[in-house]
Amino acid sequence: MVSELEHLQSSIGASLERPVHEPWTLDPAHYTLPEYYALEVERIWKKEWICVGHVKEVPDVGDFYSIQLVNEPIVIVHGADAQIRALSTVCRHRLMLVVEPGTRGKTSGFVCPYHRWAYKLDGQLKSALHMERHADFDPSGIRLPEFRVEIWNDLIWVNLDDDAAPLAPKLVELEEAMAVYKGPEGGVMAALYDKTWKGNWKSQVENNLEGYHHMGMHQQSIELYSPTKNVTNLTHGEYWTRHQVPYERDRDVTEALLDEANWSPDDWMGMEQPALDIINIHPGNSFSIYPGGAGYYSIWPLGVDSFQFRAHSIRPSGELRRFDPEGAKYDSERVLDEDGVAMAHILNGAGSSKAAPGPLSWMEASLPLWHQWMAQRLT
Incomplete structure (x- = not known):
C-alpha cells in the first residue's frame, strides 16, 4: 500500500x-x-543556500545578530579579523545557547549564561571556570562550530551542508x-x-x-x-x-x-x-x-x-x-x-x-x- x-x-x-x-x-x-x-x-x-542578511547589518567588529535557521540556532558575527561568520550558539559544555535567537547588538565575545564559558568572536573558547581538575580538558581544541558562509553582492548566505557547492557560480x-x-x-x-x-x-x-x-x-x-x-x-x-x-x-x-x-x-x-x-x-x-x-x-x-x-x-x-x-x-x-x-x-x-x-x-x-x-x- x-x-x-x-x-x-x-x-x-x-x-x-x-x-x-x-x-x-x-x-x-x-x-x-x-x-x-x-x-x-x-x-x-x-x-x-539561504540568504540570512546583509553585511550592513554587521558593519563593525563585534556586531552580531542571531537567528533560528530551521533547527539550528546561529549567530552572525563580524569578527576581529574582519570575517563574517555563522557560528552555532550551542555551548560546547551542556548544550545551553550562548545567544538567544532574535538577539542583536555589539559584543567583544559570547558568554554562556549557564556556567559562564566564554568564547571569542571567532568561536574559540576563551575561558571556562573551574575545569582545572579535568585531566583531558584542552580549551585550545574547543570552539563554537561554524556553518558555511558566502558573501554575494553584500548579501550574507548560509548553508547547513559543509559540502555544498559554492553559491555564486x-x-x-x-x-x-x-x-x-x-x-x-x-x-x-x-x-x-x-x-x-x-x-x-x-x-x-x-x-x-x-x-x-x-x-x-x-x-x-x-x-x-x-x-x-x-x-x-x-x-x-x-x-x-x-x-x-x-x-x-x-x-x-x-x-x-x-x-x-x-x-x-x-x-x-x-x-x-x-x-x-x-x-x-x-x-x-x-x-x-x-x-x-x-x-x-x-x-x-x-x-x-x-x-x-x-x-x-x-x-x-x-x-x-x-x-x-x-x-x-x-x-x-x-x-x-x-x-x-x-x-x-x-x-x-x-x-x-x-x-x-x-x-x-x-x-x-x-x-x-x-x-x-x-x-x-x-x-
Whole structure:
C-alpha cells in the first residue's frame, strides 16, 4: 500500500512531466503532512543556500545578530579579523545557547549564561571556570562550530551542508541585476521586519513568485501603483525565477511615490522604467528591486505550520514614504503583514476535506518551475 508520503512524492514528481502551459497547484497535503515537511528539511533546507542578511547589518567588529535557521540556532558575527561568520550558539559544555535567537547588538565575545564559558568572536573558547581538575580538558581544541558562509553582492548566505557547492557560480545570470544590493554610496538599511508567521513556508514562497495577488491582498497598497494587470517578463534559470510589475504612471499615488524615491533612469539603480523587479532564488530567497530601494525577504520553516519571515532593504538615507488613497502614510511592514494574514487562512484551507489542486494563471508560471526544482530533490 502506498503511504501518504509516497503519494505526495509521486504527485510532485508528476510536475516534471506536466506541460508548462497546463500548470496546477500542489496537492493540499504538501502543506500539512509532517512527514513531507521532514523530507523537505533533510533534502532542501539542510542542503541549500539561504540568504540570512546583509553585511550592513554587521558593519563593525563585534556586531552580531542571531537567528533560528530551521533547527539550528546561529549567530552572525563580524569578527576581529574582519570575517563574517555563522557560528552555532550551542555551548560546547551542556548544550545551553550562548545567544538567544532574535538577539542583536555589539559584543567583544559570547558568554554562556549557564556556567559562564566564554568564547571569542571567532568561536574559540576563551575561558571556562573551574575545569582545572579535568585531566583531558584542552580549551585550545574547543570552539563554537561554524556553518558555511558566502558573501554575494553584500548579501550574507548560509548553508547547513559543509559540502555544498559554492553559491555564486549558480547565479552568474543574475550577477548584474543583484549588484544593486551593494547599495548606493552612503546607503542605509531600513527597519528590520522579523516575524514568525502561521502557515506553511511554501505558501509564502509561492506568494512571492507571482504578482497575480496584488489585486487581492494588496488592493489598497501595491495594486495602486504596481497593478496585477502589468505583470510581465517572466523569466527563469535553473535556480531562480523572475518577473516584473511595471508601475502605472500618471496616477497620483505612483507619481508621489516616485517623487519620494527621487527616481530617475540614471540613478544608482539604473532602472530605465519604474517597476517592481522580483527575483526568487530557490528555495525561499526573494528579492524586490523597486524605485528607491532593494529589499530581500528571507523565508525558512520552523515547522510544518509556521515559518520565519526576515526582511530588510537597502536604500539611500532618509525615509521612503508611501500613501494610501486616503492620504495615510504607511511603510513596507503593512504590505508584508497583508501577506501574513493570507498564510494562516491558506493553511486552514489546505487542511479541509474539500481542498483539491486547482489550475494556475499564466501569471503564476513561476510556480510550476519551482515545483519542478523541488521535485528533483524530493523524489
